[in-house]
Amino acid sequence: MTNKPASKVLHTWKRISLVEETIQLPNGKEIIHTTIAHPGAAVILPIDQDGNVILINQYRPSLKKWLLELPAGTIEHDEAIEHCAQRELEEETGYFAHEMISLGQVTPLAGFCDEIQYLFVAKDLTRPSRYTCDDDEIIEVVTLTIHQLEQLIITGEISDAKTIACLSKAKLCGYI
Known part of the structure; x- marks a missing residue:
């Protein structure tokens, strides 16, 4: 069973949100990452x-x-x-x-946004x-x-x- 990342919505505008979450990288390191959540x-x-x-x-x-x-x-x-x-x-x-x-x-902004175009x-x-x-x-x-x-x-x-x-x-x- 995997733990679901802890996430917090920092701001929402129209259908876009700024989300901060704790994630575990493939190397095992845990980080806090901020993403712009976009519906595509x-x-x-x-x-x-x-x-x-x-x-x-x-x-x-x-x-x-x-x-x-x-x-x-x-x-x-x-x-x-x-x-x-x-x-x-x-x-x-x-x-x-x-x-x-x-x-x-295409994935236009993969470093900080999950938008797919x-x-x-x-x-x-x-x-x-x-x-x-x-x-x-x-x-x-x-x-x-x-x-x-x-x-x-x-x-x-x-x-x-x-x-x-x-x-x-x-x-x-x-x-x-």
């Missing part, structure tokens, strides 16, 4: 009928600047991951994907509605060619890790 997120690479990528230019208060990035968002309570991807795509861009292809997952390619897009952002989101929809997107990554104008990871995985898997 979906990251979507929307590709239109011309092969262009739909991105968002979003103001990020934590950085106090705009970031050009792929649409993404946090998984809601008991929400299927693919449903989260479709919901976030519609909320942030107004597009609906008739084809949603899973690319697997689930990557998707969205194809066969239609634009049924105007996007409706959350109250704390300021978003502009931007369309770029794959070449333009890659050039912005090379020059550092796009620095968002989830965007770079999702584009790389899609390219390695042959979807672009």
Whole structure:
């Protein structure tokens, strides 16, 4: 029988918590570790009928600047991951994907956060509605060619890790 780690929630905001717990490392040493507990997120690479990528230019208060990035968002309570991807795509861009292809997952901040980001390619897009952002989101929809997107990554104008990871995985898997 193993002992359950002693844990304490230090702070909660939206669906994210700061948790401190006593854990035993594989070498037997016991430590106190603080983790940001996150429910996970979906990251979507929307590709239109011309092969262009739909991105968002979003103001990020934590950085106090705009970031050009792929649409993404946090998984809601008991929400299927693919449903989260479709919901976030519609909320942030107004597009609906008739084809949603899973690319697997990435772990963006493993040193201090348990978030898993689930990557998707969205194809066969239609634009049924105007996007409706959350109250704390300021978003502009931007369309770029794959070449333009890659050039912005090379020059550092796009620095968002989830965007770079999702584009790389899609390219390695042959979807672009």
